[in-house]
Amino acid sequence: MTTRVLAAGDHFVLNRLLIDAVREQVPEGLEFTELTLDWPLVPFGRVAEVDEASGTEDQLIEALDGAEICLTQMAPLTRRVIEASPRLRLIGIGRGGPVNANLKAAAEHGVAVCCAPGRNAGATAEHTLGMILAAARRIPQTHAELTAGRWRSDYYRYDEVGIELRGSTIGLVGGGAVGNRVAEMLAALGAHVLVHDPYVTESAVAELVSLDELLARSQVITLHARVTPETTGMIGAPQIAAMPAGGIIVNCARGALLDYDAVCDAIDGGHLFGAAFDVFPEEPIPAGSRLLSTPGVTLTPHLAGASRQTAANAAAILAEDVARHLRGEPLAHPA
The missing domain is CATH 3.40.50.720 (NAD(P)-binding Rossmann-like Domain)
Known part of the structure; x- marks a missing residue:
């Protein structure tokens, strides 16, 4: 059985980093779709009830169609997005805290959320x-x-x-x-x-x-x-x-x-x-x-965490929890 994964990266945490890291942990059984968000070329902001997000709810809802896993750094995981994505079971956010995800809505709909503490x-x-x-x-x-x-x-x-x-x-x-x-x-x-x-x-x-x-x-x-x-x-x-x-x-x-x-x-x-x-x-x-x-x-303009290693670390940390999720094991970095 194939699991569909949405890589909703941006111009820092690239989709190829997310996909390659997950494939290293889970070589088979995954189908990837991609969405590239505008951050940091366009500043993040508040989207509905979540903070520091990039992109729109409609954009993400369309991209999440049929996806069980969403890997992102900045996508707006709002209540509306989560409710419109009935197959979604895991959200991986490649940053220290899940400020761009509605954790209450995720819990109510049986969606686990993990993040990437220490990545930067x-x-x-x-x-x-x-x-x-x-x-x-x-x-x-x-x-x-x-x-x-x-x-x-x-x-x-x-x-x-x-x-x-x-x-x-x-x-x-x-x-x-x-x-x-x-x-x-x-x-x-x-x-x-x-x-x-x-x-x-x-x-x-x-x-x-x-x-x-x-x-x-x-x-x-x-x-x-x-x-x-x-x-x-x-x-x-x-x-x-x-x-x-x-x-x-x-x-x-x-x-x-x-x-x-x-x-x-x-x-x-x-x-x-x-x-x-x-x-x-x-x-x-x-x-x-x-x-x-x-x-x-x-x-300096909020660049302290900006290194290539940070982006790679975020992808690697999320990939490890994707593998745990698919094996039915507890997440290492639950939000």
């Missing part, structure tokens, strides 16, 4: 390290000066130069998959690493401390926490003021963790040396945002 941990950790170095050594600013035809040797003034990572104390707020890799890399470079995470009880490379102690001791703070009611806005003006003068803040996790205006105020006032951000309260960044004009702020 390596890419995000490496990007974080790059952002720390960029902010500490003013790499983007000095590059811009050179391309504008200005040789700024005054950046060599003591008050303008940054720190080395070796011997510096760097604090990580969050010690999960990404935070742990960042801690390992920083420790290998000779930094003294602090971690605040109430769910982490031991670390081979970092000293576990309270948030207050981390703020008071860290020359660089980088955020790696999940957004919850407890962590939303957890770093604001009082926390920034508690940091040593000349500090740096990096955020490659989620924009809701941080008060960005407070960061701009602290840079303008001279308390912070700089900052580096890959995530923002509103994306894309609105024209006129202070982030676009505050000196010493390095910005």
Whole structure:
């Protein structure tokens, strides 16, 4: 008996990656159909009741006709889509969380949902390290000066130069998959690493401390926490003021963790040396945002997890759960 699988990839997690990964796990008995979504060429958004989705409900309903399995990263798995797809039994979402799927509707209709946690941990950790170095050594600013035809040797003034990572104390707020890799890399470079995470009880490379102690001791703070009611806005003006003068803040996790205006105020006032951000309260960044004009702020457009390995990892993780589903085994990464 043949099982029909819809690969609803995009221009990052490609259909060929999804199909090849599944065929490696399940060589026979599958029939694939394909739908290519517009992301990231067209930004994702809210579709009906789900967030961060690409494509339309009608588009997906047509593509899912007769499919038992849907593999995607961004497709809108809404209640309407699920109800219109009676043969659907498994949804695989190639990202850390299933924000683009209506889990309640899926459960009501007997549709299992799995996702791909940790798929981008390596890419995000490496990007974080790059952002720390960029902010500490003013790499983007000095590059811009050179391309504008200005040789700024005054950046060599003591008050303008940054720190080395070796011997510096760097604090990580969050010690999960990404935070742990960042801690390992920083420790290998000779930094003294602090971690605040109430769910982490031991670390081979970092000293576990309270948030207050981390703020008071860290020359660089980088955020790696999940957004919850407890962590939303957890770093604001009082926390920034508690940091040593000349500090740096990096955020490659989620924009809701941080008060960005407070960061701009602290840079303008001279308390912070700089900052580096890959995530923002509103994306894309609105024209006129202070982030676009505050000196010493390095910005990237939510690309920390963007690597070829991330896309391949997402496909491989989903493929393993497709094989489990077809064997009647519990999913490794249920949503």
